[in-house]
Amino acid sequence: MRYNRKRSLTITRCAVLLAAAAVLTACSSSVSGSTSSNSSTNTAAGSAGSTTTSSNMTIAMVTHASPGDSFWTVVQNGSQAAAKDLGVKLSYQASGGDVQKQAQMINSAAAAKPAALITTLADPTAFTPAIKSAEAAGVPVFTINSGTSVYTSTGSLGHVGEDASVAGVGVGKKFNSLGAKHVLCVIQERGNVDLENYCNGVKSTFSGQYTRMYVNGTTDLSGTQQEIQAELASNPSIDAVFTLDAPIAPLAVAAAAAINRKVTVGTWTLSPQVLTDIESGTIAFAEDQQPYLQGYLSVVIAVEYAKDGIRPSSAVLTGPNFVTKANAAQVVALSKKGMR
Numbered sequence: 327m328r329y330n331r332k333r334s335l336t337i338t339r340c341a342v343l344l345a346a347a348a349v350l351t352a353c354s355s356s357v358s359g360s361t362s363s364n365s366s367t368n369t370a371a372g373s374a375g376s377t378t379t380s381s382n383m384t385i386a387m388v389t390h391a392s393p394g395d396s397f398w399t400v401v402q403n404g405s406q407a408a409a410k411d412l413g414v415k416l417s418y419q420a421s422g423g424d425v426q427k428q429a430q431m432i433n434s435a436a437a438a439k440p441a442a443l444i445t446t447l448a449d450p451t452a453f454t455p456a457i458k459s460a461e462a463a464g465v466p467v468f469t470i471n472s473g474t475s476v477y478t479s480t481g482s483l484g485h486v487g488e489d490a491s492v493a494g495v496g497v498g499k500k501f502n503s504l505g506a507k508h509v510l511c512v513i514q515e516r517g518n519v520d521l522e523n524y525c526n527g528v529k530s531t532f533s534g535q536y537t538r539m540y541v542n543g544t545t546d547l548s549g550t551q552q553e554i555q556a557e558l559a560s561n562p563s564i565d566a567v568f569t570l571d572a573p574i575a576p577l578a579v580a581a582a583a584a585i586n587r588k589v590t591v592g593t594w595t596l597s598p599q600v601l602t603d604i605e606s607g608t609i610a611f612a613e614d615q616q617p618y619l620q621g622y623l624s625v626v627i628a629v630e631y632a633k634d635g636i637r638p639s640s641a642v643l644t645g646p647n648f649v650t651k652a653n654a655a656q657v658v659a660l661s662k663k664g665m666r
Contacts, residue, residue, distance in 0.1 A: 380413040385628050386435035387621075389471070390428055390448040391420035392544050396572060396597040397617050401471070403664040404621025405444075412629050414441070423515060423545075425449045429456045436460035436467075442628035447473025447480060448518045454480040466631055470624045471617075472520040474641050484637045486624040488615035488645035490520040494527020496646050497568060497592060497613055501532055504590050504610060506566035508535035510557060512578065514543030514550070514571050521570050524594065528568060535563060544573050555581035558589070566590040572597035572612070579608055596649065601661055604654045614657070615645035618665045 391398030409416035421428035447469050457467045458481045469482040477485040511525040529536045541550040567578040575593035582589040592611045603609035631637045660666040
């Protein structure tokens with residue numbers, strides 16, 4: 327890891343929890359706050375407050391990350407840093423966006439009896455049976471990133487992420503302030519509830535024309551650029567593009583340049599290339615949900631619940647935050663540390 331921790335584990339853990347307290351402003355015991363009547367949640371709640379020591383505690387994390395995705399690298403950095411600070415083991419797996427594979431990973435992770443399990447909710451309907459099965463077996467489950475608006479219905483005991491609808495509202499207003507007349511919202515994962523909600527949020531506040539399109543995404547970068555280029559060529563009134571994954575934003579810039587079009591490009595999440603392009607003015611802005619905090623705080627919450635039965639009573643939001651040319655330099659410094 328990037329830091330040399332010289333203080334004792336006890337002092338470090340206290341510092342971690344004090345820092346997290348600034349964000350976790352509403353914590354409750356497992357018998358107060360958000361509750362659920364289903365038996366699986368109650369079973370998991372009954373296993374909270376274990377006498378297991380931190381040194382032999384394992385937290386499992388399963389995400390829908392694709393290999394090499396800069397966003398998920400930062401999430402993993404945050405989760406690993408929290409595990410190190412708290413003296414626990416972290417078992418991390420990623421499904422590459424394969425819904426069936428992720429459901430199987432959740433089941434397998436739960437079968438190993440971790441102290442708690444953290445998963446993303448890109449497809450809440452598909453993952454709910456696995457989550458409830460884990461909790462019925464006594465494994466408390468928390469969720470991260472996707473699914474802020476629906477996590478309670480899955481049986482999740484808590485969530486760290488961003489409300490995509492609220493963030494989308496902010497992006498629609500941002501494009502209005504930049505003078506855009508027709509925005510194209512680009513979705514790279516069909517069926518991902520947060521991506522759909524995000525674009526809906528953009529549409530709700532953007533005052534001009536709105537178009538949505540689906541692309542192959544990071545699994546086919548050249549094909550994705552061609553898809554965006556074809557959409558721009560067939561729809562000459564589009565003067566703004568918003569992508570929902572940082573690696574796709576430079577492709578939108580290249581697609582527009584290939585047909586000599588001037589478009590305003592914004593994106594959700596960050597990458598080193600996106601930050602460079604924001605500094606140069608090639609990309610107008612990025613909306614950042616602070617993935618490092620998502621990884622870090624989800625592990626803190628899972629550990630505290632497993633040890634003491636305490637958890638936030640509502641979702642912990644890590645965004646929205648806008649990165650523009652005005653504040654890009656500060657974010658670049660953190661990006662070099664693997665934190666943004």
